[in-house]
Amino acid sequence: MILPVIMAGGSGSRLxxxxxxxxxxxxxxxxxxxxxxxxxxxxxxxxxxxxAMVICNEAHRFAVAEQFRVNNIANSGIILEPVGRNTAPAIALAALTALSRGDDPLLLVLAADHVIKDEAAFCRSVAQATDLALQNKLVTFGIVPTAPETGYGYIKRGQALAVSSADADSQSADIGFEVAEFVEKPQLATAKQYVESGQYYWNSGMFLFKASRYIEELARFSPDILAACENALKQTHYDADFIRIDQTIFETCPDDSIDYAVMEKTDQAVVVPMDCGWSDVGSWSALWEVSDKDEYGNACRGDVININTRNSLVHATDKLVTTIGLDDVVIVETKDAILVAKQSEVQQVKQIVEQLKDENRSEWQHHREVYRPWGKYDSIDNGGRFQVKRITVKPGAKLSVQMHHHRAEHWIVVSGTAKVTNGDKEILLTENQSTYIPVGVIHALENPGKLPLELIEVQSGSYLGEDDIVRFEDRYGRIDIKEPGSC
Incomplete structure (x- = not known):
């Protein structure tokens, strides 16, 4: 049986x-x-x-669980990495977890943020790779290149591997190749030579192999990674779908990719070609390339009006965006930030993110509208000693029982019913009703109804940071966890 392992990490800087x-x-x-x-x-x-089994970090656990829940997607567990240690340890955690359950599945390792337009071709390549994986090969999928890209690593194929045809025992068909070489991101001239030769593929970062086979090769070439992962899993804690491992032990694990730790060293690596309209969407220009476009070469999403604009990407989230006489640009609008760039310069967006970090601004870290396991909030206004949020609480959900040292809060219900704990009082509030929570008073908010609860929260005080939260009770296991904007 194939066990998909979806790698759902990411820093959120490239887009x-x-x-x-x-x-x-x-x-x-x-x-x-x-x-x-x-x-x-x-x-x-x-x-x-x-x-599927999913691997993500602590901060993204509720987003993963919620996106699976709303689409009724089952999972085999969500492994939480307390710190990022790259792909080799992450895959080891998945393999060891699967083996601990008494199974030895084929692990289909996938990134959560790739675009694949031809899903039938993707499935065919996985089916072809299955035979090789069952023969204890470590399969990597090589994307048939469409251009001399310098932003991807490459895989050079070696000797062809064949299996007997299902239709005729005397016939055989190539289903993959031995890996001759992994190549780092090349210069343009070298990339052109690779593509023209027909012997190279883009390195997709997707794999298929037995869980036990990966562990064997990891023990052979990177035993320190394996030891750290095994020890961290000895302290496993289960919290609903979440699988938590020991942070102190996992922090000692070396940071290494599967390519460096295993695939470039093993003699059992094979590559199966995949021609499926793949992209890792590593930039806004890459997104423009794989997006559907109008007759003028524009890829638009949201409320957009273009006049004499060509070959551009325009993404509107919250407002009407209009353009006149532009060519080869990227415009991205959100509630709290707007990006305008030449397509050829979009890789420099990382520099903007770094500058936002250096200036201690919040826009690099989270949106104005923030999703939480109980719903979401939108910070619609703020000043020196006040902040206004629009809060949406899902039916049956409850925020943590908490207290603030430096701020008071005033809640006004817009729609729905709120069950409020305010000190030693418990009250029900409906539309147009409100309550005031003084500094230092223990309080909680719950939606006991069957419809979403909408309310306006006005915070006032000397300090309004989200780290001014003392939790006494929480349905989502956040008693000892400090998260920006967690509520």
């Missing part, structure tokens, strides 16, 4: 301002109605598989 540290690109809806994470899970429908 800023739409992606942020707390909401990186795998959670974005860039095509159709589903996010990139949801699309990754959906394309597995053409493959016989067990429910």
């Amino acid at each position: 800023w301002p739409l992606s942020r540290q707390q909401f990186p690109k795998q959670f974005l809806t860039l095509f159709g109605h589903d996010s990139m994470l949801q699309n990754t899970a959906n394309r597995l429908q053409g493959v016989e598989h067990a429910p």
Whole structure:
């Protein structure tokens, strides 16, 4: 049986301002109605598989769980990395977890933020790779290149591998190749030579192999990684779908990719070609390339009006965006930031993110509208000693029982019913009713109804930071966790 392992980490810098540290690109809806994470899970429908296992960091756990829940996607567990240690340890955690359950599945390792246009071709390549994986090979999928890209690593193929045809025992068909060499991102002239030779593929970062086989090769070439992962898993704690491992032990694990730790060293690496309209969407210009375009070469999403604009990407989130006489540009609008750039310069968006960090601004880390396990909030206004939020609480959900040292809060219900704990009082509030919570008073907010609860929260005080929260009770396991904007 194939066990998909979806790698859902990310820093949220390459597609800023739409992606942020707390909401990186795998959670974005860039095509159709589903996010990139949801699309990754959906394309597995053409493959016989067990429910996917997901690996993400602590801060993104609720976003992963919620996106699976709303699409009714089952999972085999969500492994939480307390710190990032790259792909080799992450895959080791998945393999060891699967083996601890008494299974030895084929792990289909996928990134949560890739675009694949031809899902049937993707499934065919996975099916071809299955035979090789069952023969204890470590399969990597090589993307058939369409251009001399300098932003991807390359894989050079070696001797062809054949299996007997199902139709005729005397016939054989090439299903893959031995890996001759992994190559780092090349200069343009070298990339052109690679593509013209027909012997190189883009390195997709997707893999298929037995869980036990990966562990064997990891023990052979990177035993320190394996030891750290095994020890960290000895302190595993289960919290609903979440699988928590020991942070102190995992922090000692070396930071290394699967390519460096295993694939470049093993003699069992093989590459299966995949020609499926793949992109890792590593920049806004890459998104423009794989997006549907109008007759003028524009890729637009949201409320957009263009006049004499060509070959551009315009993404409107919250407002009407209009353009006149532009060519080869990227415009991305969100509630709290706007990016305008030449397509050829969009890689420098990382410099903007770094500057936002240096200036201690919030826009690199999270959106104005922030999603939480209980719902969401939108910071609609703020000043020196006040902040105004619009809060939406899902039916049956409850925020933590908490207290603030430096701020008071005034809640006004816009729609729905609020069950409020305010000190030693418990009250029900409906539309147009309100309550005031003084500094230092223990309080909680719950939606006991069947419809979303909408309310306006006005905070006032000497300090309004989200770290001024003392939690006494929480349904979502956040008693000892400090998260920006967590409420």
